[in-house]
């Protein structure tokens with residue numbers, strides 16, 4: 678095997694191991710109710726789908742350094758679309774959600790832990806701008 682591929686596979690496995698610990702940890706912290714304000718139940722008590730309600734605040738695909746940080750999550754119902762909306766309907770709507778203050782607290786805690794490369798990502802710049810100025814960066 679090429680050494681680069683070996684490195685990649687090692688990184689993927691390591692990431693998976695970190696997430697395998699993160700999801701059950703976050704499950705314990707979930708309330709059982711979606712925190713967007715809709716009042717729908719989350720999947721906390723669903724052994725098969727509980728992971729779908731553990732939503733990364735900073736997406737795990739970009740922010741590897743904190744992909745398993747115990748505060749890098751928001752609770753969202755999966756059935757009914759709140760998790761999907763959070764990921765796909767645009768960050769601008771996050772500030773209208775019931776847990777926006779909580780999300781900001783998490784941002785203040787997590788932002789100093791990010792790498793320079795992570796901070797230069799568009800997602801970070803938008804979230805930072807939304808928190809400090811109430812609008813997206815670009």
Ligand SMILES: [Zn+2]
Pocket residue numbers: 711712713714715716717753754759
């Ligand atoms: Zn919801």
